[in-house]
Amino acid sequence: MNWEHALKDYQHYLNIERGLSKNSIKSYVLDLEKLVHFLNSKNLTDSPIAISKGTVQRFIYELAQQVNPRSQARTISGLKSFFNYLIFEDYRQDNPMELIESPKVGRKLPDTLSETEINNLIGAIDLSKPEGERNRAILETLYGCGLRVSELLDLTLSDLYFEEDFIKVTGKGDKQRFVPISKINKKYIDIYRKEIRVHMPIQKGSEDILFLNRRGRKLTRAMIFTIIKQLAEKISLKKTISPHTFRHSFATHLLQNGADLRAIQQMLGHESITTTEVYMHIDRVHLGEVMQKYHPRKIDPEEQSPQ
Template structure:
């Protein structure tokens, strides 16, 4: 069995049957490429239908010797298992050599969070006399107020803001849409940004619906948001290493500490499950809005 032919079929399976995003498909294929490199390096070359359990264990040892951390090894094993599951489903193999392959045990790292005092300090450190000041302040209010990923923030659209009913529509991972309640503080600064500042920005064609723009009228890059937050942390002497994702963790932590229902927070973050047995929890929108209004410190 030819590796490249099997890889092509696997790619189609991921895109068409699993409906994965281009980034996710690329990650799976990248992991498979590592197995192909290993197979080609053997004195007697290995192929998808000749590789065995011991070969795969040797492959994991090979990956480990390259210096990959346990979480990366676990992701690679997951990708390899998905590849062999596809070959089995497609009747290209009669057995799965990866079935008993075990991922390394992972230490669960708790994400850093910010205190409400730290968040206030970061926001207060923004220089509102600069043209980008109000935009940056609004971005942090929305990051923290809605628990968005940085990609969701930079791609946020004006047409997806329903500020009159206190919701925004977000396009998350895998192009999945979700409605997220938005608090009074974030709404206040969004309105100021859109109605008093952004209206004076020349907008590039195709970016008319994007909420956050740079001075040239283009949407902001993810890198810009990372750098802006790191500069603010340095400005206030914050010792923690923070990123846009820190505001997302803080959003969830502060809601849960305030007594919010875990399933409501799960829905707002766009996570598919809290546990492996509790998948897809659909909650009433008014309940979601009530949770954030009651428990979020900026509401």
């Protein structure tokens, strides 16, 4: 088995057996391609089946000189998964990554936007242009439903269950969930699809896609990033933001306003509650307010007793 063969088989496994998204599969493949590039640069001919612990350790050592601990930990995790796959398929008896420890990294908490900042970003959209209504509906949906950018791009007209106040979202691994949608969010999507989208020359294959570019095709991830970046520059927002910032803000604001963590988990489409907790960074002042409001011992019982 050579590396090209191994990469194809592994991608098939990740897609069919594990049901991972295209983006997740791409990340795993990039990890392996880094190792293959290292082998080629050193004129090493180690196959996936024969590569030794020593060779892998050399690769990780060089990698550590080039990338930050978080990227290093990601690559180590990806390689461990690949060699476990080879063991699972009886190509190898051992995992050469077994004794290699990932560097300790803290939890990375992305920037969150305040309600005012979100309103300012949406308010900066130029509604005199046809794409303005689309962009407003996009931002309202990212924030209003807490979607990943890939989930937003894949939304179809068939996914809109407005009479029931839900949209159907296809998340990682093609897993589907229903997410509540507000009246405000429905209003702006309806304006876009009934006043703008209906007049567009829609390309074959994109008839059911909700958000389209000017040529009538599905939008790209890069386009959503560009829209948000330009709006941030327009209002002189100093934070580094992305489509995911709206998802993080959605979860944070719900929690701050008293929403149940399990409900947020379901809306975000997280398999583990631990993943949801990573999003839930709340400042200490808010935590103190929660304690003072809800804890039964917030008042000294002796102070309450009659004199």
